[in-house]
Amino acid sequence: MNKYVKTAVDGLITNNATFKLVLGTCATLALTTSAINGVGMGLSVTAVLLLSNVVISLLRKVIPNTVRIPAFIVIIATMVTILRMALDKFLPDLYDSMGVFLPLIVVNCIILGRAEAFASKQPVLDSAIDGVATGLGFTAALTIMGVIRELLGSGSFFGIQLWDFKIGFFTSSAGAFFVYGMCIALFTLISNRVEYAHRARKARELRVPAEGPLDAPGISAKEEA
Amino acid sequence: MTVKQFFKSNAFKSLAVLLAIVIIAGGLLAIFNDLLFVSDEERFNRTIEKIYGGSATVEETLTITDENGTFDKGAVSAAYKMSDGNYLIHSSGKGGYGGDVYLWVVVIAENGKFGGIEKVLLDTSDGETLLGNFRDSFYENFTKHNDELVEGKYFGTSGSDVINNVVTGTTLSSNAMCNAVNTAIDFFKSAVLGEEVVSYTYLYEKYVDMTQTTIERDFAANSVTLRIVMQANGIAPSIAFDVTVKDGAITAFEATKPFVQQYDETKIDESLRNGTYFVGKTAEEIAAALPDGETLDPAKLEGLGLATGASRSSESFFRAAAFATANFEAFFAPENLTYASYVDFEQSTFTWNYTEGNEVKMHIVMQANGIAPSIAFDVTVKDGAITAFEATKPFVQQYDETKIDESLRNGTYFVGKTLEEIAAALPDGETLDPAKLGGLGLATGASRSSESFFRAAAFALSNYTFYLTGGEQA
Amino acid sequence: MLGTIITIIVAALFSQNFILVKFLGICPFLGVSKKTSSSVSMGIAVTLVMVLATLVTYPLYEYILVPLKIEYLEIIFFIFIIAALVQMLEKIIEKLSPSLYQTMGIYLPLITTNCAILGVAELVIGSGFYADIGLAAAADMNLWFALLYALFAGLGFTLAMVLMGGMRERIEKLPIAKCMKGFPITMVAACFMAMAFYVFTLI
Numbered sequence: 001m002n003k004y005v006k007t008a009v010d011g012l013i014t015n016n017a018t019f020k021l022v023l024g025t026c027a028t029l030a031l032t033t034s035a036i037n038g039v040g041m042g043l044s045v046t047a048v049l050l051l052s053n054v055v056i057s058l059l060r061k062v063i064p065n066t067v068r069i070p071a072f073i074v075i076i077a078t079m080v081t082i083l084r085m086a087l088d089k090f091l092p093d094l095y096d097s098m099g100v101f102l103p104l105i106v107v108n109c110i111i112l113g114r115a116e117a118f119a120s121k122q123p124v125l126d127s128a129i130d131g132v133a134t135g136l137g138f139t140a141a142l143t144i145m146g147v148i149r150e151l152l153g154s155g156s157f158f159g160i161q162l163w164d165f166k167i168g169f170f171t172s173s174a175g176a177f178f179v180y181g182m183c184i185a186l187f188t189l190i191s192n193r194v195e196y197a198h199r200a201r202k203a204r205e206l207r208v209p210a211e212g213p214l215d216a217p218g219i220s221a222k223e224e225a
Numbered sequence: 226m227t228v229k230q231f232f233k234s235n236a237f238k239s240l241a242v243l244l245a246i247v248i249i250a251g252g253l254l255a256i257f258n259d260l261l262f263v264s265d266e267e268r269f270n271r272t273i274e275k276i277y278g279g280s281a282t283v284e285e286t287l288t289i290t291d292e293n294g295t296f297d298k299g300a301v302s303a304a305y306k307m308s309d310g311n312y313l314i315h316s317s318g319k320g321g322y323g324g325d326v327y328l329w330v331v332v333i334a335e336n337g338k339f340g341g342i343e344k345v346l347l348d349t350s351d352g353e354t355l356l357g358n359f360r361d362s363f364y365e366n367f368t369k370h371n372d373e374l375v376e377g378k379y380f381g382t383s384g385s386d387v388i389n390n391v392v393t394g395t396t397l398s399s400n401a402m403c404n405a406v407n408t409a410i411d412f413f414k415s416a417v418l419g420e421e422v423v424s425y426t427y428l429y430e431k432y433v434d435m436t437q438t439t440i441e442r443d444f445a446a447n448s449v450t451l452r453i454v455m456q457a458n459g460i461a462p463s464i465a466f467d468v469t470v471k472d473g474a475i476t477a478f479e480a481t482k483p484f485v486q487q488y489d490e491t492k493i494d495e496s497l498r499n500g501t502y503f504v505g506k507t508a509e510e511i512a513a514a515l516p517d518g519e520t521l522d523p524a525k526l527e528g529l530g531l532a533t534g535a536s537r538s539s540e541s542f543f544r545a546a547a548f549a550t551a552n553f554e555a556f557f558a559p560e561n562l563t564y565a566s567y568v569d570f571e572q573s574t575f576t577w578n579y580t581e582g583n584e585v586k587m588h589i590v591m592q593a594n595g596i597a598p599s600i601a602f603d604v605t606v607k608d609g610a611i612t613a614f615e616a617t618k619p620f621v622q623q624y625d626e627t628k629i630d631e632s633l634r635n636g637t638y639f640v641g642k643t644l645e646e647i648a649a650a651l652p653d654g655e656t657l658d659p660a661k662l663g664g665l666g667l668a669t670g671a672s673r674s675s676e677s678f679f680r681a682a683a684f685a686l687s688n689y690t691f692y693l694t695g696g697e698q699a
Numbered sequence: 700m701l702g703t704i705i706t707i708i709v710a711a712l713f714s715q716n717f718i719l720v721k722f723l724g725i726c727p728f729l730g731v732s733k734k735t736s737s738s739v740s741m742g743i744a745v746t747l748v749m750v751l752a753t754l755v756t757y758p759l760y761e762y763i764l765v766p767l768k769i770e771y772l773e774i775i776f777f778i779f780i781i782a783a784l785v786q787m788l789e790k791i792i793e794k795l796s797p798s799l800y801q802t803m804g805i806y807l808p809l810i811t812t813n814c815a816i817l818g819v820a821e822l823v824i825g826s827g828f829y830a831d832i833g834l835a836a837a838a839d840m841n842l843w844f845a846l847l848y849a850l851f852a853g854l855g856f857t858l859a860m861v862l863m864g865g866m867r868e869r870i871e872k873l874p875i876a877k878c879m880k881g882f883p884i885t886m887v888a889a890c891f892m893a894m895a896f897y898v899f900t901l902i
Contacts, residue, residue, distance in 0.1 A: 022729060023726070025722075025725035025726055025729060026723055026724070026725045026726070030721075030722040062242060063242055063246075064238055066235065066239045067239040067240070069782070069811075070243055070779070070782055071243055071246050073778050073811075074243075074247055074775060074778075074779070075246065075250065077774045077775045077778050078250040078254060078775065080774060081254055081257075081771055081772075081774050082254065082257045084774075085258060085261040085771065086257075088261070088263050092263075092268075092271055103821050104723070104814045106774055106778055106817065107811075107813065107814040107816075108814070109726055172897060173719060173720050173893045174891070174893035174894040174897060175890070176722070176893075177887070177889040177893055178887060178890040180886050181879075181882065181885070181886025181887045181890065184882050184886065185879050185883035186878075188877075188883070189878040192878065247775070251772060251775070254771050254775075255769075255771075258771045
């Protein structure tokens with residue numbers, strides 16, 4: 001597989017920040033009361049992630065190892081502040097609805113995590129792709145949760161009122177935890193199934209040409225892990 | 226380590242890089258801040274855009290002072306006359322969960338009159354976390370009662386006679402919103418139209434739900450019968466009290482039991498519940514127990530035990546009693562009445578009921594006027610005009626009611642009349658000016674009786690505000 | 700005055716609980732709450748940093764950033780101060796109690812990126828905050844209220860952490876569906892806790 005595609009698929013699905021790694025949870029829980037908030041937060045994080053990944057990747061040889069965390073944080077904080085100003089200027093409604101969670105993008109573990117684990121070691125293009133993919137994976141997850149909570153909690157879809165039936169629970173904080181938990185469970189269930197099917201196919205492919213015994217211990221060991 | 230070594234060391238390099246990054250970041254932010262700065266003017270224009278979508282512009286900015294912008298349950302911080310003739314008012318309402326609520330309210334001005342509410346928009350949530358529970362339909366609800374608003378009604382969160390606007394579980398926040406909208410309405414009426422706004426000036430009124438409280442005055446007995454509905458007090462629910470005060474002391478005090486689970490009435494001292502504690506108490510005695518008007522002073526309770534878990538409810542009891550006794554004089558305060566010289570206060574009664582929409586029912590007994598006997602009138606005044614006028618026939622021989630014009634007798638002449646019209650017909654407050662009667666004939670032999678009719682009408686109209694507010698005569 | 704103090708305490712502990720109502724500091728809530736003991740130490744560390752951070756950031760914002768009109772640097776300043784404080788605390792704990800240092804392990808440096816801390820620093824300078832804690836006007840807000848709020852927000856955080864730690868110790872032993880293990884079941888437990896805390900907002 002092309003390494004760029006792999007980076008992208010990793011960030012988007014395989015290592016989905018929200019459902020697989022469970023990072024950036026505060027924003028996920030707080031800003032999924034409606035689909036539009038989820039999209040807004042997701043795209044904001046994506047923008048910061050892309051910019052910070054690119055800048056950090058560019059500076060990865062300049063920044064001494066000892067001060068890398070403070071340096072990353074300053075870079076991320078700068079990006080977030082600029083984003084905050086831009087949103088206040090051009091999208092005031094979204095700015096208002098994100099409230100205190102906008103400055104808190106700084107401490108969103110996804111961004112520092114990607115800076116630390118990826119951008120500080122990889123070239124610029126890879127880092128940019130990783131940033132966008134991880135960000136879009138986060139956005140997709142937030143949008144899915146936002147749609148679910150908005151549909152059930154306020155009976156609307158992206159602000160369009162569909163019906164009057166609403167369950168207040170889903171817009172409350174308790175509902176956020178519940179929907180998030182269920183989404184992770186569903187994601188785990190599906191990805192386990194997919195992985196299982198994938199392994200079974202691999203195992204069949206291996207068996208035919210080699211005509212040897214299946215490398216069973218390896219697979220079962222992995223599955224147990 | 227020498228200076229030279231330090232400059233070559235890793236620590237220096239790290240610091241230098243970090244410092245450089247911070248300086249560049251700071252510079253970058255300064256540039257962006259200049260580029261993307263949002264001025265207050267732009268913020269205001271956004272609000273206008275949000276409300277009007279470009280269909281109207283600000284025509285005139287009204288001056289707000291402490292005097293014209295402060296109301297009992299809220300304040301107005303900005304007001305604008307818009308190009309479509311309506312007014313945009315920025316008002317706040319007290320009594321929310323934790324804080325005030327700020328709203329933008331568009332008030333309709335119809336041919337120089339109050340025409341209702343066109344739009345309500347939340348400005349700042351100011352930490353009102355429960356405001357998330359309010360959907361658009363809640364705000365739209367403010368715009369659907371314009372007919373009732375024009376009649377003089379206000380929004381409220383409880384009670385059958387106010388325009389109910391409440392989201393379950395958020396009574397306090399709804400209350401603050403209603404207060405903000407009502408404040409905007411009051412501001413429009415007082416500052417823009419120059420109308421008299423009913424203000425509530427009773428003592429200890431802070432914790433009383435005036436929209437549900439009724440006050441009945443009995444001038445003859447010098448007693449007031451009140452149904453005081455207290456607002457919820459912390460965990461204690463809203464409690465209603467039926468209180469009678471005569472000659473400044475409580476003669477009857479009865480609490481109703483609210484139907485809420487949290488309320489365990491057995492925890493409250495029995496003498497409070499059955500009212501025996503309060504009977505005979507005067508304003509001074511109750512005020513001593515409630516020094517700051519809010520919390521009880523246990524030392525002044527004459528051995529009354531305040532069970533833990535019911536102190537808030539007990540507070541409500543005392544606040545109600547304080548309200549009833551401290552305002553006793555204000556409920557009557559007859560010295561400032563106008564057109565009052567011929568009214569027999571010993572026999573007249575006045576009933577005020579806020580929930581009926583600024584309506585005062587009066588039973589006015591006029592003193593005998595020369596050869597005309599004492600006549601009693603039942604007059605209802607609403608919003609400064611007479612809505613019902615009925616004369617009773619005194620059982621005396623001299624009184625030949627057929628001599629009096631029929632439109633006076635059945636009250637049709639007076640219905641709809643305002644103070645100016647009546648005052649014009651009764652220039653000196655005593656005798657009638659035949660030229661100003663609008664073609665009404667005054668039969669000889671009944672002019673004294675007719676005078677009584679007009680005097681009663683003038684008294685009712687000119688003292689309407691007084692009876693409505695119980696405060697000082699405007 | 701007393702009323703305000705009580706309002707602040709109740710709001711910070713219950714009705715505006717950082718984890719369960721405001722969704723701040725969820726990462727350690729999910730990550731470090733496997734045991735009651737680690738929940739307690741994490742909670743105390745967070746509380747300590749919260750109070751110290753507020754003690755520095757609130758005056759910094761009010762008396763330096765605002766007069767100089769450089770409010771836009773708030774995020775950078777705040778995060779730097781928090782990072783420095785955490786570093787300091789880490790060194791102190793390492794010196795004083797190596798065992799505690801062991802338990803906190805990787806999570807101590809992560810306090811820097813704990814949004815609850817930056818959250819407190821941002822909230823107490825926010826325009827709407829004074830109303831949040833029951834003050835009539837922004838002018839009444841002062842450092843003491845900010846510190847009190849920070850202290851009890853930290854204790855509220857600790858409370859939620861400890862409750863969660865206790866629950867998870869029991870949940871671990873339950874036979875549950877494979878896909879629900881770990882985060883999902885923890886989220887459902889948190890959901891019930893949030894429901895219980897929601898009641899405080901109705902008072």
